[in-house]
Amino acid sequence: GNSVTQMEGPVTLSEEAFLTINCTYTATGYPSLFWYVQYPGEGLQLLLKATKADDKGSNKGFEATYRKETTSFHLEKGSVQVSDSAVYFCALNDYGGSQGNLIFGKGTKLSVKP
Amino acid sequence: DTGVSQDPRHKITKRGQNVTFRCDPISEHNRLYWYRQTLGQGPEFLTYFQNEAQLEKSRLLSDRFSAERPKGSFSTLEIQRTEQGDSAMYLCASSAAEGSSGNTIYFGEGSWLTVV
Numbered sequence: 001g002n003s004v005t006q007m008e009g010p011v012t013l014s015e016e017a018f019l020t021i022n023c024t025y026t027a028t029g030y031p032s033l034f035w036y037v038q039y040p041g042e043g044l045q046l047l048l049k050a051t052k053a054d055d056k057g058s059n060k061g062f063e064a065t066y067r068k069e070t071t072s073f074h075l076e077k078g079s080v081q082v083s084d085s086a087v088y089f090c091a092l093n094d095y096g097g098s099q100g101n102l103i104f105g106k107g108t109k110l111s112v113k114p
Numbered sequence: 115d116t117g118v119s120q121d122p123r124h125k126i127t128k129r130g131q132n133v134t135f136r137c138d139p140i141s142e143h144n145r146l147y148w149y150r151q152t153l154g155q156g157p158e159f160l161t162y163f164q165n166e167a168q169l170e171k172s173r174l175l176s177d178r179f180s181a182e183r184p185k186g187s188f189s190t191l192e193i194q195r196t197e198q199g200d201s202a203m204y205l206c207a208s209s210a211a212e213g214s215s216g217n218t219i220y221f222g223e224g225s226w227l228t229v230v
Contacts, residue, residue: 004156036221043120043205043223044157089156093219101147101170102207102219104156 002027006090006105013080013112021075021108023064023090031092033057033066033073034102038087047075047088080112116140118222120206126228127196134192135225139208146189147219148181149205150174157205163189196229203227 007022025031032051036044048057053068062077073090090105119138127133139146144165149157160179161171165186175181178196183189193200203224 034218043203044221046218046220049218091156101159101162102149102157103159106154106156 002031002092002103004090004092004103004105006088006108009087009107009109011108011110013110015082015112015114016079017112019075019077019080019084019110021088021090021110023073023075023105025071025073025090025092027071027092033064034091034093035062035064035073035075036089036091036104038089038107040086044089080110082112082114085110085112118206118208118220120204120222120225122225123223124226124228126230129198129229130195132192132194133196133227134190135204135206135227137189137191137206137222139187139189139206140220141187143208143210143220144186145209145219146183147207147209148189148191149207149221151203151205151224152201160191160204193227196227198229201227201229 003026005024034049035047037047038044048059050057050066053066056065064073064075087107087109089107091102093102121136147162148160151157159172160175161181163183166183178194181191203226205221205224207219207221209219
């Protein structure tokens with residue numbers, strides 16, 4: 001079945017450091033891929049998405065490229081800020097499958113220290 | 115702001131009581147989803163509606179759980195005879211047209227349930 005695997009956290013970085021959070025997926029069709037962010041005590045916010053191979057999603061300095069050959073969608077940011085501290089979820093939506101819903105990874109907690 | 119709204123945001127209930135959560139989706143969205151999220155885990159799909167029709171239910175949705183969307187607008191999720199294992203955040207989400215590749219699902223802020 002469809003699944004998403006994320007690198008385990010927590011990830012602790014200093015401000016202005018480079019961030020990579022790895023995400024790989026397994027899907028039967030041609031999924032769309034998403035990164036969601038969850039700040040403490042809040043729901044999920046869409047951070048970025050990509051709908052087909054080689055697409056790059058970007059938002060707020062974060063980027064992720066849909067790599068079909070490696071079934072990956074790694075999240076990157078060149079210079080993190082304290083305000084980026086949150087839990088990041090990778091997710092897929094396989095519209096070719098029987099469900100039109102999102103399948104999430106377990107999340108990666110990021111803490112950025114000043 | 116016309117995002118997904120959920121009510122109540124927090125609920126503490128005694129074991130065995132019934133609770134109901136309400137979700138108001140983004141107004142032009144015809145798909146509505148319920149997810150459950152426990153501490154340290156990603157959200158897990160419970161069920162979704164297209165308009166008023168409940169099209170799919172997860173195995174996680176036991177007989178004590180029931181969801182409705184009577185007029186194809188707001189939705190309610192009721193949990194009967196709550197158990198401590200039901201303690202979680204219940205997330206509602208909505209999206210536009212069915213089957214569109216890349217269609218985005220937007221989430222509300224969630225309803226926290228604590229069963230004591």
